[in-house]
Amino acid sequence: MIEPGSPAAITGTSIDDFLDRLASKDPTPGGGSAAAIMGAMGAALISMVCNVSHGKKGCESAEPELLEVCAQSEALRRRLTAMVAEDVAAFDELMAAYKLPKETDEEKQRRSHAIQSSLKRATEVPLACARDCAEVIRLSRRAGEHGYLGVISDAGVGVSAAYAAARSAALNVYINAPSLKDRAFAERALAELEGIMTSCTAESEAVYALVRERL
C-alpha cells in the first residue's frame, strides 16, 4: 500500500491496489487519474506496435517512421504517467482551498483567490491530458498504417484507450471551467477542448476502422 497523501507514488503501487483505491469512497485517485493512466496505456501500446515491428519482414521501409513514432509515444507516455500525480495534487489543492476559513473579509478574499488559482490548475491539467491524448491518437494512425500485421490490433486498443482518456479528461474541464471568474481563460480552454475533441472523435473512429480492415 502507498501512503495517503503521496500522489507521486500512485503509479508505483500495484494495479490491484490502485483499483481498490479507485473503487473506495476517497475522492482521489478518481476519474482524472484513471484518464491519465488510460492515456499512458494508449501511448505504451503504440510504442509496443513500433517495438514489435522493428526488424520484422515487410516493415523494413517503415523503420525510420516507426522509430520516430516510438520516440514520440514514449515521451507522451512519460508525460501522461506524470499527470496521474499532477491530477491528484490539483484536486487536493482545490479541496484544501474550499476548506480555508471564511469569517473575515480578508479570509474570504484569500479563500476566493486560492479557489480561483486551484480551479485554473484543475482545468489546465485535464486540458493538457486531452491535448497529449490527441497526439497519441495521431501517432496511432501512423502505427496502424505501418506497423507489423501481427500486432496491428494493439494500435486499435491504443487508439481506443487514448480516446477514452481524452473524453474522460474533458469531463474535468467541463466541471471546473464554469466556476472560473477569469472568463477569458475559461472560454479559451473550452474552445481549445472543443477543437481537440472534435478531431479526436473523427480520428479515433478512422484509425479503429483502418485497424479492423488490416486485421
Add this chain to the structure above:
Amino acid sequence: MIEPGSPAAITGTSIDDFLDRLASKDPTPGGGSAAAIMGAMGAALISMVCNVSHGKKGCESAEPELLEVCAQSEALRRRLTAMVAEDVAAFDELMAAYKLPKETDEEKQRRSHAIQSSLKRATEVPLACARDCAEVIRLSRRAGEHGYLGVISDAGVGVSAAYAAARSAALNVYINAPSLKDRAFAERALAELEGIMTSCTAESEAVYALVRERL
C-alpha cells in the same frame, strides 16, 4: 518486477512496471490485458460513485439502488481483473500450439487440434470481457442517474473506460474467429459480439451525455 511467464502476477505489479512491459516488444501483456484493466477501472469507478454517494444528502432514496449497483460492479471488477491473467494464458497457449512440431501426419493433426482448441479459448476470453464491459456500461447509467453530483463525472469516466475496453476486446475476437474451423462456434461468437457492440455504442454515448447534462 514480476517473473516472466507468471501471468497471474500481472495485476500485482506496479502501474509503472506494467506500462513498461506493455510498451516492450514482448507480445504479452498486450492489448487484451489492457482491455481487461480498462474494464476493471470502469467497474471500480462505478463502485466509487456508489461508495461516495453513500450517506450523502439528496442520495437517501437511491441508497438501496446504489448498494445493488455497487455489489454488481465489484463482482465485475473482480472478474475483469482476473481476465488479465486469462488473456495472457490464452495467448501464450496459442503461441505454444503454433510452435508444436509438424513433421509427421500425427504431429500435424495434434498441432492442428491444439491450435483450434487454443483459438476457441482466445475467442471466448475477449468475448467474456466484452460481455462484462456491457454490464459495466449498464451499471454506469444507474450510477449516473442516481449518484451524488460531486462525483458524477466519475460515472462518465467509468463508462468511457468500459466502452474502450469492450471495443478493444472485440478486436481480439475479430482476429481469432476467422481461423476457427468450428464455423458454428465462430459465427455464434461474432453474432453475439455484434449485438453487444451495437448496444454498447448507443448506451455509452447516452450515459456520457446524461453525465454531461448533470455536471
